[in-house]
Amino acid sequence: MTTNLVYVITVGVLVAAGVTMLLERSLTRVLMGVILFGNGVNLLILSGGRLGGPPIVGRGGREPLSDPLPQAMILTAIVITLGVSAFLLAMAYRSWQLVGHDEVRDDVEDRRIAGLAARDQGLDSGDGDTPGDRAATGRAGGAAGNGGGAAGAP
Amino acid sequence: MTALVPMPVIMPLLAAALTLLLGRRPRLQRAVSVCVLVAVLLVAVTLLALTWRGEPLVVAVGGWVAPLGIVLVADRLAALMLVVSATVTLAVLVYSIGQGMADGEEEAPLSVYHPTYLVLTAGVANAFLAGDLFNLYVGFEILLVASYVLLTLGGTETRVLLGTTYVVVSLLSSLIFLTGLGLVYAATGTLNLAQLAGRLDALPEHVRLVLQGVLLLAFGIKAAVFPLSAWLPDSYPTAPAPVTAVFAGLLTKVGVYAIIRSETLLFPGGPVTGLLLVLALLTMVVGILGAVAQSRIKRLLSFTLVSHIGFMLFGIGLAGPPGLAAAIFYAVHHIVIQTTLFLAAGLVERRGGTTDMDRLGGLARISPLLGVVFLVPALNLAGIPPFSGFLGKVGLLQAGVADGGPLAWTLVAGGLVTSLLTLYAVARVWDRVFWRAPHAEMPGPDDTTHTVRARAGREPYSDIAGHAGTMLPRLMVGPTVALTVVSVALTAVAGPLFELSGAAAVDLLERVPYVRAVFPEGVP
Numbered sequence: 109m110t111t112n113l114v115y116v117i118t119v120g121v122l123v124a125a126g127v128t129m130l131l132e133r134s135l136t137r138v139l140m141g142v143i144l145f146g147n148g149v150n151l152l153i154l155s156g157g158r159l160g161g162p163p164i165v166g167r168g169g170r171e172p173l174s175d176p177l178p179q180a181m182i183l184t185a186i187v188i189t190l191g192v193s194a195f196l197l198a199m200a201y202r203s204w205q206l207v208g209h210d211e212v213r214d215d216v217e218d219r220r221i222a223g224l225a226a227r228d229q230g231l232d233s234g235d236g237d238t239p240g241d242r243a244a245t246g247r248a249g250g251a252a253g254n255g256g257g258a259a260g261a262p
Numbered sequence: 263m264t265a266l267v268p269m270p271v272i273m274p275l276l277a278a279a280l281t282l283l284l285g286r287r288p289r290l291q292r293a294v295s296v297c298v299l300v301a302v303l304l305v306a307v308t309l310l311a312l313t314w315r316g317e318p319l320v321v322a323v324g325g326w327v328a329p330l331g332i333v334l335v336a337d338r339l340a341a342l343m344l345v346v347s348a349t350v351t352l353a354v355l356v357y358s359i360g361q362g363m364a365d366g367e368e369e370a371p372l373s374v375y376h377p378t379y380l381v382l383t384a385g386v387a388n389a390f391l392a393g394d395l396f397n398l399y400v401g402f403e404i405l406l407v408a409s410y411v412l413l414t415l416g417g418t419e420t421r422v423l424l425g426t427t428y429v430v431v432s433l434l435s436s437l438i439f440l441t442g443l444g445l446v447y448a449a450t451g452t453l454n455l456a457q458l459a460g461r462l463d464a465l466p467e468h469v470r471l472v473l474q475g476v477l478l479l480a481f482g483i484k485a486a487v488f489p490l491s492a493w494l495p496d497s498y499p500t501a502p503a504p505v506t507a508v509f510a511g512l513l514t515k516v517g518v519y520a521i522i523r524s525e526t527l528l529f530p531g532g533p534v535t536g537l538l539l540v541l542a543l544l545t546m547v548v549g550i551l552g553a554v555a556q557s558r559i560k561r562l563l564s565f566t567l568v569s570h571i572g573f574m575l576f577g578i579g580l581a582g583p584p585g586l587a588a589a590i591f592y593a594v595h596h597i598v599i600q601t602t603l604f605l606a607a608g609l610v611e612r613r614g615g616t617t618d619m620d621r622l623g624g625l626a627r628i629s630p631l632l633g634v635v636f637l638v639p640a641l642n643l644a645g646i647p648p649f650s651g652f653l654g655k656v657g658l659l660q661a662g663v664a665d666g667g668p669l670a671w672t673l674v675a676g677g678l679v680t681s682l683l684t685l686y687a688v689a690r691v692w693d694r695v696f697w698r699a700p701h702a703e704m705p706g707p708d709d710t711t712h713t714v715r716a717r718a719g720r721e722p723y724s725d726i727a728g729h730a731g732t733m734l735p736r737l738m739v740g741p742t743v744a745l746t747v748v749s750v751a752l753t754a755v756a757g758p759l760f761e762l763s764g765a766a767a768v769d770l771l772e773r774v775p776y777v778r779a780v781f782p783e784g785v786p
Contacts, residue, residue: 130434135426142433149440156448177330178447181396185440188403192433195410199422199429206419212426217496 115155122148135200135210139193146189150182263312267321267336269305270344270387273298278380285373292359295376299352299383306344313341314762318769318779320393328393328780329454335393337776338766339590343390343519346594349748350511350601351383353741357605358504360737361612374411382408382508389516393780395446395453398520399439402484406432409513412505413497420500428497435483442476449473456780459527459773474529481524485517487575488545491568495552498567499560499617503608506560510567511601515593518574522589525578526770538579539669546572546680553687559607559617562691566643566684567600573658573680576673580661586767588657591760595650595752599639602745606636609734609742610695619691624700629734633696635742640692642749644685650752655681657760 122144129141157175200210214222277298284291313319318337322328336344358375385405392398414425447453449469450461462470483490494514498506549569556562574596577589607617609632614622626633642649655677662674752759769775777785
């Protein structure tokens with residue numbers, strides 16, 4: 109099986125860009141990341157099959173037919189990504205409606221530890237609300253693992 | 263009889279469409295959902311009876327034969343999981359109907375709940391029956407999309423904000439799964455599980471290892487295996503009680519099922535079993551330490567859920583018939599138990615107005631029945647002798663001792679410590695919520711004034727305070743009691759069940775029955 113170098117590079121760039129976007133805080137950017145990542149993976153599936161002419165019996169030229177199975181799978185994956193994107197957009201919009209932004213919050217344990225740390229330092233943040241969270245993110249950075257954080261909390 | 267195989271997927275999907283149309287007639291909608299899930303349960307039991315002594319049943323969907331078409335395969339493991347999942351989903355449906363009716367849902371119907379719930383059950387059944395890696399992916403997507411909707415039901419602030427974590431993490435795991443699919447197809451040219459079993463064996467060792475690693479990563483996130491489990495305790499407790507119950511009982515177990523299937527049929531043996539054992543140990547210990555530190559019941563239960571996934575992983579990692587049999591038995595036990603505990607937690611929340619252990623007390627006196635439906639599954643979870651949790655753990659420990667390696671012995675010790683800590687965690691809940699003197703803010707046994715107040719401030723399908731003091735509706739208590747009885751009955755049928763899971767484990771490790779059922783005339 110041979111594959112096209114352009115395909116491989118495109119897949120790499122799409123997935124890398126997708127992962128970078130996924131690591132962002134804003135849900136809209138996360139959604140962009142999901143879409144880029146998804147397209148990268150779809151191309152990867154396509155490049156896994158045999159390349160060739162359109163896979164329609166009787167319509168192809170002299171070249172061999174391409175493998176239709178990955179194309180069917182990609183169609184399914186595209187439909188799924190479409191539905192999920194719509195749902196994520198609705199969530200981002202709802203979040204914006206409710207709290208005025210669509211940023212993903214720190215997890216509960218991180219916020220609790222950040223609150224405790226803030227109390228230790230004599231600060232009075234750590235009310236658990238989002239503006240405080242963002243300020244507290246740096247302090248809670250060490251306690252990224254949820255389980256580890258839980259075990260450490262009294 | 264093979265016509266029955268696709269039924270657990272088709273029936274709920276059609277019923278979902280029907281209930282969506284019946285959105286304005288809640289009574290009819292409820293009747294349709296309950297009837298369909300009863301029918302699914304009956305079909306699942308029939309499938310189990312047919313596969314118990316016989317060959318796996320195979321259906322080529324749409325008449326397209328494998329490997330071109332998609333096959334649905336019901337072998338012993340799949341049929342057993344179907345029966346358990348159908349039981350649990352039916353009980354939870356009745357519970358949620360009870361909760362909805364008690365909250366006066368007719369005035370503010372949430373018409374999407376029933377269709378979404380049915381789609382979820384269809385997705386779970388599809389994942390269990392899939393004989394094709396891509397169909398497994400589709401099954402996962404069906405159940406995940408339904409779970410996104412259920413988790414953010416009503417679109418309240420907490421649910422949307424905390425649900426985001428769940429949705430994003432699940433999406434990432436789906437993308438990793440899809441990457442794995444692409445790589446598997448590129449390497450072997452097929453996605454049919456039975457055909458893959460042979461073709462993957464022929465691949466070079468390092469290529470197999472990459473494919474196995476990618477798939478294991480995807481399934482590990484879904485099953486909440488330790489380093490990939492941080493999303494679970496955050497997102498599950500915010501959902502409505504019945505939704506959390508069915509998620510906790512079933513969804514992680516679908517991930518475990520996928521791990522069992524892929525580790526036996528696709529990648530038997532190999533160096534990854536050692537890694538699985540290490541992950542099992544970490545999942546058990548880190549999970550239960552998290553549970554011990556919690557003060558809210560639902561969060562505590564979510565951490566025990568993560569912890570006990572480790573037990574199943576332990577059995578899978580041992581990679582022999584006794585370990586695998588015990589893991590299957592443990593999965594069956596754990597689905598029932600964890601669902602019951604979350605349903606009981608929902609009842610506690612309803613009766614006491616909160617799940618914060620610091621603000622509860624004396625529930626055993628106020629509602630003795632509630633005490634029983636919490637205590638029995640809780641002791642069962644910790645592995646107290648007569649219950650199935652004990653039998654499952656004994657099976658795992660015996661398999662570990664029989665294995666005899668240093669890692670297996672470490673896991674035996676880790677399993678014992680985890681059981682003890684589980685007992686400590688649930689005993690703490692029992693002591694504070696049920697046993698001590700009632701809390702000052704708690705509503706009394708005959709307090710009806712709260713009911714009126716609760717009615718005024720209610721919100722459909724919300725478990726947030728406001729229901730405090732509402733008498734427990736019979737339709738909510740009934741399913742919880744029924745599941746408790748089922749969990750105790752697992753002890754009574756433990757003999758046949760162990761025999762069944764043992765036979766399923768042998769089949770899985772041999773791989774021949776599965777492959778022969780899909781390709782009776784030899785693998786193309």
